[in-house]
C-alpha cells in the first residue's frame with residue numbers, strides 16, 4: 001500500500017509528492033504524459049521549484065511515477081492535481097478533471113480519501129467529481145470513501161513560502177471527510193485551515209486569484225492614466241506602500257500570465273453567469289489586463305518616435321513572471337504578435353526560455369542581452385529576471401522601455 005497517490009505531476013502535484021516523501025510517506029505518482037513519467041523515474045525534474053537532486057532523493061526514498069492507473073488502487077489518499085484550463089470561448093475546460101476521475105474510479109477502494117486540488121468553480125467537487133465517482137463505483141461519498149477539496153496555493157519561484165509553511169485550506173463533503181483531509185494535510189503542512197465545506201474551499205481559491213487579477217488591473221489602469229498625467233506611478237506606489245494598514249501594493253506590467261491569474265477568474269465568471277449573476281468588476285479587470293500588451297506596443301512606437309515598421313525590437317524576459325521558465329499565457333506572446341503585425345523585427349533574450357514561438361513562428365533568440373540591446377533600435381524590459389544587470393542593458397540600448405518600473409533612470413516607463 002502507498003500512503004499517497006498524486007494524479008498529475010506538474011507544478012502542483014510534484015511539490016506535493018516531494019513534501020509527502022519528505023514527511024516520510026510512501027508516495028506514488030500517476031501522470032498520463034509518458035515523458036513526464038520517464039523523466040521523473042530517471043531523476044529529472046520538469047518543474048522549476050523541484051530540482052533534479054530532489055527528484056533523485058524522492059526516488060531513493062521509494063517514489064515512483066507511473067502512467068498505469070493501477071498504481072491508484074493501492075493508495076490511502078489520492079490527490080488530483082490536473083490542469084483546469086479554459087476553452088477557446090473562455091468557458092471552463094474540466095476535461096482533465098473528468099478524465100482523472102474516470103481513471104481513478106475503477107481503482108477506488110473503500111475508505112480512500114480523494115482530494116481535488118485543481119482550481120475550479122464552487123460546486124465542482126460535489127457536482128462533477130462526486131457523482132462521477134459514485135456512479136462508476138456504486139459507493140457513496142462520505143460513507144464509503146472520503147471526498148474533499150483543498151486549493152493549492154503554490155507560488156512558483158517563491159523561496160520563502162512553499163507547501164509546508166503556507167496554511168492549507170481544506171473543505172470536506174461531510175465533517176468526516178473534512179477530518180480525514182485535515183489529518184492527511186497535517187502531515188505535510190504546518191497549518192490546516194478548515195473551510196465550511198468544499199464550495200467555500202473552492203471559492204477561497206478563486207477569491208485569492210481574482211483579488212490579484214482585479215488589483216493588478218487597477219494599477220494597470222492607473223499606469224495608463226499616470227503616463228498621461230506625467231506621474232511616475234511606481235514612485236507613487238512605493239509611497240502608498242509605506243502606509244502600515246489598509247493598503248497592499250500591486251505593480252503594473254504588460255498584462256497577467258501563468259496558469260492561474262488570467263484563467264481562474266474565467267471559472268468564477270462562468271459559474272456566476274450560469275447562476276444568473278453579473279460579475280462586472282471581474283470582467284472589467286480581465287478586459288483591462290488583456291489590453292496591456294497592445295499598450296506596450298503603442299508605447300514602443302512612441303518611444304521610438306516613428307512607426308514600428310522595419311525597426312528591430314529586443315524583448316528582455318519573455319516568461320510570465322521573473323525567475324521562472326513558465327511561458328503559459330505569457331503576455332510576451334500578444335506583445336510579439338502586436339509588434340510583428342506593426343512590421344517590427346522581434347528578437348528575445350531569456351535565460352529561462354531556450355525557445356519561444358508565437359503562432360507557430362519562432363522568435364529569434366539572442367545569447368548576449370547587453371550586446372543585443374546595443375544593436376536593437378529598442379529594448380523592451382518585459383521581465384526583470386534577477387540575473388539581469390538592468391542598468392547595463394539600459395546603458396547599452398539606444399532606447400529602452402521598462403514596462404515593470406524596475407530601472408530608475410535611462411529607460412522610458414510604461
Ligand SMILES: NC(=O)c1ccc[n+]([C@@H]2O[C@H](COP(=O)([O-])OP(=O)(O)OC[C@H]3O[C@@H](n4cnc5c(N)ncnc54)[C@H](O)[C@@H]3O)[C@@H](O)[C@H]2O)c1
Nearest residue numbers: 008009010011012031032033082084096099100118119152
Ligand atoms: N502552477 C501554479 O502555480 C498553480 C498554483 C495553484 C494552483 N494551480 C492549479 O493546480 C492545477 C494543476 O496545475 P499545474 O500548474 O500543476 O499543471 P501542470 O500542467 O504543470 O501539470 C499537470 C500535469 O497533469 C497531467 N495530467 C493532465 N491531465 C491528466 C489526467 N487526466 N490524468 C493524469 N495526468 C494528467 C499533465 O500531463 C501534467 O503533467 C490547476 O488547476 C491549476 O490552476 C496551479
